[in-house]
Amino acid sequence: MRRFATPLIAALLVGCIKSDSVNPIGGASDVGAGPTGLAYTFAAAPHRLGAGLRNPSGYLPIPVTAGAATATEPRAAVAAAATDPASAGQWSSVQSWPIVAIHTTLLPNGKVLAWDTDTSGVGVQVYDPITNGFSAAPYSPANLFCAGHGVLPDGRVFVAGGTISDATGLHDATIFDPSTQTWSSGAKMQYGRYYPTVTKLGDGRMMVTSGETTCDLCNAPIPELYDASTNTWTSLSGANRDIPFYPHMLLLPDGRVMEASNYSQPVASLVLDLSTQTWSTVDPTILDGGSAAMYVPGKIIKSGLGRDADLSPANSVATTYVIDMTQPSPAWRQTASMAYPRNMHNLTLLPDGTVLATGGGLNSNRGDTASAVLQPELWSPATETWTVLASMQTPRLYHSTALLLPDGRVLVAGGGRASPEVDQLSAEIFSPPYLFKGSRPTVASAPTRMQYTNSFFVGTPDAARIASVSLLGLGSVTHAFNQAQRFVPIAFQQASGGLTITAPANGNVAPPGYYMLFLVDTNGVPSVAPIVRISSGPADSQAPTAPANLAATAASSVQINLSWTASTDDVGVASYFVERCAGSGCTNFQQIGTATTPSYADTGLTTGTSYSYQVRANDGANNLSGYSNVATATASGPPPSSGLVAAYAFGEGSGTTTADATGKGHTGTLLGGATFTASGKYGNGLSLNGSTAYVDLGNAADLQITGSMTWSAWVYATANPADDGQIVAKSNGAGWQFKTSPDTGPQTFGVGVSPNSSSLTQRYSNTARQLSTWYHVAGVYDAAAATLNIYVNGVLDNGTLRGTIPTSQYNNAGENVVIGRRTGGYYFPGTIDELRLYNRALSQAEIQTDMNTAIAPTPDTQPPSAPTQLNATTASGSQINLSWTASTDNVGVTGYQVEHCQGSGCTNFSATGPVVTGTSSSDTGLSAGTTYSYRVKATDAAGNWSPYSGIASATTPTPDTQPPTPPTGLTATAASPSQINLTWTASTDNVGVTGYLLERCSGSTCTNFIQIATPTATSYSDTGLAASTTYRYQVRATDAANNRSAYSSIASATTQGTLSGLVAAYAFGEGSGTTTADATGKGHTGTLLGGATFTASGKYGNGLSLNGSTAYVDLGNAADLQITGSMTWSAWVYASANPADDGQIVAKSNGAGWQFKTSPDTGPQTFGVGVSPNSSSLTQRYSKTVRQLGTWYYVAGVYNAATKGLDIYVNGVLDNGTLRGTIPTSQYNNAGEHVVIGRRTGGYYFPGTIDELRLYNRALSQAEIQADMATPIAH
Known part of the structure; x- marks a missing residue:
C-alpha cells in the first residue's frame, strides 16, 4: 500500500502541529481569597499535603557527546542521579488524565486549568492537586488550542487566539473565571493569532505578541494590549516587526519587554520600549534557547535547542546562557551546559531560587520517544551549574508542560497529540530535593492583599529560621515556555510572632495579580504558599473592627480555650493577635500568638492559675483594631469522671444518632426533627424546634437511678415554652426532670425528683432565664443530705422549693431518658450542648470544672477490618x-x-x-x-x-539484555520529488521487537546519519525531502528493554526531479464515494458517473473500475484544460475485455479533439493517441504492442508541437507503430467538450481498470516517463 496523507492533511488531522463568549465581559469579582481560599494546608511535615479548606467559601540516559555542541561549549559531567530523595528528589506514581495537558495554568484557588487539542466536551479540565480529581469546563464556541495565555490581575485566565485550522489563528480573547468555572468572550483582536505569546505588563494589561494569522509563518506583526478593566484593545502600530511565533517574552524591571528566544529558531535578542513603540537589539549574537525564564528580576536563563517540531529533525543541544539586563551593556554569557541535550523542555522557577528543567528529547523529532530525556536537572544561580535528579517514568516531549504548585511540588504533564508522537494522557508530580531536608516552615497568617512598597505581617512560629521570602507568579505554560511565571525576592525582618515583609517596588518588578508567597528556611525547605494578591491601588488605612464577645474556658489543667466574634474589615481580616497576663485584673498583657480564625487554644499553663486575655485584629496592611473585652479563666484540673453515667457533646454535625462520650453506649437517637447545629457552645450542639424534636437515650440498667444525681448542660433558649421545657427527663409527671419552667412566674431553671409515683419535689433558680443567651445549669440531688440544689453559671442559685426532699427518689422504670421533652410533651425550644448525667452529687468546684470543660469526643478504639x-x-x-x-x-x-x-x-x-x-x-x-x-x-x-x-x-523479570537481530533487505525507492519509501524485513527478538530506529543522511557517500523516525512497522515514507537529492538510510531494531540491534545494510535513493507542466493527476485512492481528487491541487475534481467505482485492485492500492458500457469520470472543462500545444498523457491500464471499437482511456473529443485509448483500428487491439489539426480531422499514432487482457501496461502518449512529434510509449519504451494523418504544429481544442476518463462523446467506453493517470501541457522525455512509471501519485 502506498496511500499516504500529505503533510498538510496530516497537520489538519492532528490540529496544532507547527508545520502545531458567549457573554459580554462584566465586572468580575476577585476569584481567590488569599490563604483562606486555598485548599492546601500549611503543614509542617516534609513532602506531605493535607486536604482541608481554610474556609467554606530510560528511556536511554544518553550523555552529551561530541558533535552535540560547539567545541568551546562548557561541559557538565554526566553522572547518574543520586537515589536519596534529599539529593535527587522523588516522583509520584503516574496519574491517568482524561486529556493531554498541552496548556496548563495555576488558578488562584490552587487548582490547575488544563486543555487539549479540542476545547469542547471533556477537552478542558480543572484538576485538583489535593484530591487528584477532575471537573470538565468545556469551551465550544471556538478551539483554544495553540493559544497564548496568562492570569489577569483579578485572577481570571486570559486566553489570546487559538486555532481555526493549521496556521490560521483566532481573533478571539477568551476568559475563564475559576470561581464559577465558566468562560466568556472579550473584545476581538485586530489579528487572528495561532502560537502567540501573552505577557502581563506592569499596569496589568496583557500584551499579545506574534502568532500566525492566515498561513504558515505569516506572523502578526503588531503587538496588541488588552485592558480587562475596559475590555478594549490597543494596537502598538509603531512596533511593527515580524517576531517568530511563540516568542519568549519577558517583562523587565524597567518596563521594557524582552524577546529572549523563541519556540522555533535561534534568534538575536530584542527589547521593546513600550513608551516609544520601538524595538532594539540587545545582543546581536544568534543563539539557541529552547526555553527561557527570568530567575530574578532582570536576570534571564535560556537553555537547549529552539527548533520547530515540523522542521527536519536535528540533534538537541545542552547549551545554557544567562544575561543580566540590569547592566549598562548586557550580553548573553555561556555557562555550564546541561548534562543532557534538550529540545521541547520546560524551565520552572522554584521557591528557593533554583530552576528546574524537565522533559524534552535528545533531538527535535517529536515522535522519537526512545530519545526522550527522563532525568530532570536543577540549575543553581549561585554556581551556574546543573545537577541531575531522579528520573520520571514517562517521556515528555512536544506539547508537555510543567507547573509549580503552592506546596513546592512540580506538576509535569502532557506530551503528544502530534503524529507520530505518543499521546501522554497522564501526569507525574515531582517533589524536589528541598522537600526532604527537614520540616517545613509554617504560615500561620498572611495578608490577602498587598500594595506596592507597603509593609505587611506574616505570622509564623518559625521566623528565626527563615532565610528568604519570595513571590512566585501563577504559572501558565504551553509549548515549552511558561508565559506567566515570575520569581520576586521579598525583603523581610523578624517581628513578634512572625515576619514583617515589604511588597515589591512596582508593577514592572511584580505585575499586579496573584502570587504564591513562600517562606524558605535555612535548610532550603519552603513553606506551603498562601496565595496573595498584589495591587496598585491606594494603601489600605482602615483598621478592622474590634473582636467582640471574647470568652475564655478552661479545657484542662494546662489549657484554656478562647473564642470571640470575628472582626470585619474593608479589605479583609488577615489575623488576630492574642495577648495574655497572669491573674484576674492583671494589666501587663504580652502577645502569645496569632490566629487566623476567631478561636485560640492556650496551652502549657500552670494548674490552678487564673489568666486574663485580650485580642485585636490585623488586616493585610497591618492596620490594628482596638482590643476586645478582657476574658478570664482558671486552668482547672480534669472534669470529674466518677459517677458519670452519660455525656453528650453533640459533635457529630450530621446524622440521626449522637454518641455517649462515656463509652457506656447510651447512644441517643434524634427524632421528630432534632438536628445538629454548628452554633453550639463548643462547636456543634443539639438543635430542638420546641414542638416535635427530641433525643431518646434509652432505658439501660445504669440509667435506673434511685439515689443521688447531678444533671448539667449548656442551654440556649430561642423561645419561651407555654409550660415546662424539658432539658432532659425520665418522667411522665413522676420521675426526675431537668428543665426550664414558668412555674414561679418568670421563666427560670428547675430540677425535680419524685419521692414516689404520685408526687414531685422541685427546686427553681433565682435567675430568670433570658432568650438567646447561653447558661450553664446544673441540678444536684444529694439523697444522703436530702438536698436539692440548682447552679447557674457555676454559682449556687437556689430559689423556690416546692415539696419535701426525699432520701431516695422514685425511678419511673417504664420511662426512657429523653432530651428535649418528657412523656406528655413539654418540648424545649433552642440549643443544648455538653449534657452530663451523674449518679452522685457533685460539688460546686466540680460543677465549675464541668462548666469550663468541653466534653471530649468518644475515643475510637475500633480498628478497621483487614484488607x-x-x-x-x-x-x-x-x-x-x-x-x-x-x-x-x-x-x-x-x-x-x-x-x-x-x-x-x-x-x-x-x-x-x-x-x-x-x-x-x-x-x-x-x-x-x-x-x-x-x-x-x-x-x-x-x-x-x-x-x-x-x-x-x-x-520482577530478569533484565532482557539480548538485542534483536538486525533488519535485513532494506530498500529505498523514490516516490516523488519530495518522498522516498523504505521497506525492510522484520527483525526477531527473544522477547519481542517494539520498533525500529530509522536514520538518514544526505549525499551519495554521506556517513553523518541522524535518527528521523521510530516506526513500529517494517516500512516508512520519508517526506519533505529536496528534489533531485540522494539520501542514504540505515535502520536498527529495538525491544522493550531498549536493547538495540546492529544496523541494517545501507540503502540509498535519489528523489525525482520536479516535473513542470503537470495539469491534472489522479491516484484514485479514495476507495469509496462519487468523486476523485486531483492530486496537483488545481481542483480538477473528477465525478464518477454511470456506475464507475473504485477498486482495491489498482496498480498501487486503489484504482478506477469501469464497466465498458456506461461508466466514466467527468473532469470538467477548466481553462487550463483548454490545451492547443504540446501534451503528454500517461496511465497504468488493465483491460478486462476487448471493446468493439475504441476504448477511451481519457479524451476531450467528439471525434475531433485529443484522444488516448486502446483501439482495434490496425487489426489487433493496440494503444493509440490522437490529436486534431482542425475540427474535422484526427491524426493518430498506434503502438506496436498488442494489448492483452488481464495485464497491466504503463502507456504514455506524447505530442510535441514544436518538433511535430506524436509518440507512444509502452512500459517506458518508445513503441511507435502505424501513424495515420499529418502531425500538426498545434492541435485543435474542442472547447465545448469536457475531459472524460473512460469514454468520449458518442460512447467508446473502456472496460477495465485505470490507475495513476496524469495529464501534462508539455512533452515529457523518455526518462521523465520512466520516472512517472516508477512513482505512485501521492494524494
Missing part, C-alpha cells in the same frame, strides 16, 4: 503493582500502609512509602529478577491499625 484479596502484579523489571479490596471501619478508613520484603516467605517487612488513600499502589525502584512479598494494613483517623492482609508475592 482482603491483595494482588501483586509485575509491571516491569523495576515495578510491581498492587491492589486490594477495601477495609471497613466504624468511623472510616483513612489510608493503607503497604509493606514489602525481599524473597518468598520473608518476614522482615518494611513500608514501601507513605500511607496511601486508595486501594492500589505501585512499588518502584525494585531490583530485576527478584521476588518481593507484600502485605497491607488499614488505618483510621484515630490511628487504629487493622490486622494485616494476606501476603501476596510477585517476581
Whole structure:
C-alpha cells in the first residue's frame, strides 16, 4: 500500500502541529481569597499535603557527546542521579488524565486549568492537586488550542487566539473565571493569532505578541494590549516587526519587554520600549534557547535547542546562557551546559531560587520517544551549574508542560497529540530535593492583599529560621515556555510572632495579580504558599473592627480555650493577635500568638492559675483594631469522671444518632426533627424546634437511678415554652426532670425528683432565664443530705422549693431518658450542648470544672477490618503493582500502609512509602529478577491499625539484555520529488521487537546519519525531502528493554526531479464515494458517473473500475484544460475485455479533439493517441504492442508541437507503430467538450481498470516517463 496523507492533511488531522463568549465581559469579582481560599494546608511535615479548606467559601540516559555542541561549549559531567530523595528528589506514581495537558495554568484557588487539542466536551479540565480529581469546563464556541495565555490581575485566565485550522489563528480573547468555572468572550483582536505569546505588563494589561494569522509563518506583526478593566484593545502600530511565533517574552524591571528566544529558531535578542513603540537589539549574537525564564528580576536563563517540531529533525543541544539586563551593556554569557541535550523542555522557577528543567528529547523529532530525556536537572544561580535528579517514568516531549504548585511540588504533564508522537494522557508530580531536608516552615497568617512598597505581617512560629521570602507568579505554560511565571525576592525582618515583609517596588518588578508567597528556611525547605494578591491601588488605612464577645474556658489543667466574634474589615481580616497576663485584673498583657480564625487554644499553663486575655485584629496592611473585652479563666484540673453515667457533646454535625462520650453506649437517637447545629457552645450542639424534636437515650440498667444525681448542660433558649421545657427527663409527671419552667412566674431553671409515683419535689433558680443567651445549669440531688440544689453559671442559685426532699427518689422504670421533652410533651425550644448525667452529687468546684470543660469526643478504639484479596502484579523489571479490596471501619478508613520484603516467605517487612488513600499502589525502584512479598494494613483517623492482609508475592523479570537481530533487505525507492519509501524485513527478538530506529543522511557517500523516525512497522515514507537529492538510510531494531540491534545494510535513493507542466493527476485512492481528487491541487475534481467505482485492485492500492458500457469520470472543462500545444498523457491500464471499437482511456473529443485509448483500428487491439489539426480531422499514432487482457501496461502518449512529434510509449519504451494523418504544429481544442476518463462523446467506453493517470501541457522525455512509471501519485 502506498496511500499516504500529505503533510498538510496530516497537520489538519492532528490540529496544532507547527508545520502545531458567549457573554459580554462584566465586572468580575476577585476569584481567590488569599490563604483562606486555598485548599492546601500549611503543614509542617516534609513532602506531605493535607486536604482541608481554610474556609467554606530510560528511556536511554544518553550523555552529551561530541558533535552535540560547539567545541568551546562548557561541559557538565554526566553522572547518574543520586537515589536519596534529599539529593535527587522523588516522583509520584503516574496519574491517568482524561486529556493531554498541552496548556496548563495555576488558578488562584490552587487548582490547575488544563486543555487539549479540542476545547469542547471533556477537552478542558480543572484538576485538583489535593484530591487528584477532575471537573470538565468545556469551551465550544471556538478551539483554544495553540493559544497564548496568562492570569489577569483579578485572577481570571486570559486566553489570546487559538486555532481555526493549521496556521490560521483566532481573533478571539477568551476568559475563564475559576470561581464559577465558566468562560466568556472579550473584545476581538485586530489579528487572528495561532502560537502567540501573552505577557502581563506592569499596569496589568496583557500584551499579545506574534502568532500566525492566515498561513504558515505569516506572523502578526503588531503587538496588541488588552485592558480587562475596559475590555478594549490597543494596537502598538509603531512596533511593527515580524517576531517568530511563540516568542519568549519577558517583562523587565524597567518596563521594557524582552524577546529572549523563541519556540522555533535561534534568534538575536530584542527589547521593546513600550513608551516609544520601538524595538532594539540587545545582543546581536544568534543563539539557541529552547526555553527561557527570568530567575530574578532582570536576570534571564535560556537553555537547549529552539527548533520547530515540523522542521527536519536535528540533534538537541545542552547549551545554557544567562544575561543580566540590569547592566549598562548586557550580553548573553555561556555557562555550564546541561548534562543532557534538550529540545521541547520546560524551565520552572522554584521557591528557593533554583530552576528546574524537565522533559524534552535528545533531538527535535517529536515522535522519537526512545530519545526522550527522563532525568530532570536543577540549575543553581549561585554556581551556574546543573545537577541531575531522579528520573520520571514517562517521556515528555512536544506539547508537555510543567507547573509549580503552592506546596513546592512540580506538576509535569502532557506530551503528544502530534503524529507520530505518543499521546501522554497522564501526569507525574515531582517533589524536589528541598522537600526532604527537614520540616517545613509554617504560615500561620498572611495578608490577602498587598500594595506596592507597603509593609505587611506574616505570622509564623518559625521566623528565626527563615532565610528568604519570595513571590512566585501563577504559572501558565504551553509549548515549552511558561508565559506567566515570575520569581520576586521579598525583603523581610523578624517581628513578634512572625515576619514583617515589604511588597515589591512596582508593577514592572511584580505585575499586579496573584502570587504564591513562600517562606524558605535555612535548610532550603519552603513553606506551603498562601496565595496573595498584589495591587496598585491606594494603601489600605482602615483598621478592622474590634473582636467582640471574647470568652475564655478552661479545657484542662494546662489549657484554656478562647473564642470571640470575628472582626470585619474593608479589605479583609488577615489575623488576630492574642495577648495574655497572669491573674484576674492583671494589666501587663504580652502577645502569645496569632490566629487566623476567631478561636485560640492556650496551652502549657500552670494548674490552678487564673489568666486574663485580650485580642485585636490585623488586616493585610497591618492596620490594628482596638482590643476586645478582657476574658478570664482558671486552668482547672480534669472534669470529674466518677459517677458519670452519660455525656453528650453533640459533635457529630450530621446524622440521626449522637454518641455517649462515656463509652457506656447510651447512644441517643434524634427524632421528630432534632438536628445538629454548628452554633453550639463548643462547636456543634443539639438543635430542638420546641414542638416535635427530641433525643431518646434509652432505658439501660445504669440509667435506673434511685439515689443521688447531678444533671448539667449548656442551654440556649430561642423561645419561651407555654409550660415546662424539658432539658432532659425520665418522667411522665413522676420521675426526675431537668428543665426550664414558668412555674414561679418568670421563666427560670428547675430540677425535680419524685419521692414516689404520685408526687414531685422541685427546686427553681433565682435567675430568670433570658432568650438567646447561653447558661450553664446544673441540678444536684444529694439523697444522703436530702438536698436539692440548682447552679447557674457555676454559682449556687437556689430559689423556690416546692415539696419535701426525699432520701431516695422514685425511678419511673417504664420511662426512657429523653432530651428535649418528657412523656406528655413539654418540648424545649433552642440549643443544648455538653449534657452530663451523674449518679452522685457533685460539688460546686466540680460543677465549675464541668462548666469550663468541653466534653471530649468518644475515643475510637475500633480498628478497621483487614484488607482482603491483595494482588501483586509485575509491571516491569523495576515495578510491581498492587491492589486490594477495601477495609471497613466504624468511623472510616483513612489510608493503607503497604509493606514489602525481599524473597518468598520473608518476614522482615518494611513500608514501601507513605500511607496511601486508595486501594492500589505501585512499588518502584525494585531490583530485576527478584521476588518481593507484600502485605497491607488499614488505618483510621484515630490511628487504629487493622490486622494485616494476606501476603501476596510477585517476581520482577530478569533484565532482557539480548538485542534483536538486525533488519535485513532494506530498500529505498523514490516516490516523488519530495518522498522516498523504505521497506525492510522484520527483525526477531527473544522477547519481542517494539520498533525500529530509522536514520538518514544526505549525499551519495554521506556517513553523518541522524535518527528521523521510530516506526513500529517494517516500512516508512520519508517526506519533505529536496528534489533531485540522494539520501542514504540505515535502520536498527529495538525491544522493550531498549536493547538495540546492529544496523541494517545501507540503502540509498535519489528523489525525482520536479516535473513542470503537470495539469491534472489522479491516484484514485479514495476507495469509496462519487468523486476523485486531483492530486496537483488545481481542483480538477473528477465525478464518477454511470456506475464507475473504485477498486482495491489498482496498480498501487486503489484504482478506477469501469464497466465498458456506461461508466466514466467527468473532469470538467477548466481553462487550463483548454490545451492547443504540446501534451503528454500517461496511465497504468488493465483491460478486462476487448471493446468493439475504441476504448477511451481519457479524451476531450467528439471525434475531433485529443484522444488516448486502446483501439482495434490496425487489426489487433493496440494503444493509440490522437490529436486534431482542425475540427474535422484526427491524426493518430498506434503502438506496436498488442494489448492483452488481464495485464497491466504503463502507456504514455506524447505530442510535441514544436518538433511535430506524436509518440507512444509502452512500459517506458518508445513503441511507435502505424501513424495515420499529418502531425500538426498545434492541435485543435474542442472547447465545448469536457475531459472524460473512460469514454468520449458518442460512447467508446473502456472496460477495465485505470490507475495513476496524469495529464501534462508539455512533452515529457523518455526518462521523465520512466520516472512517472516508477512513482505512485501521492494524494
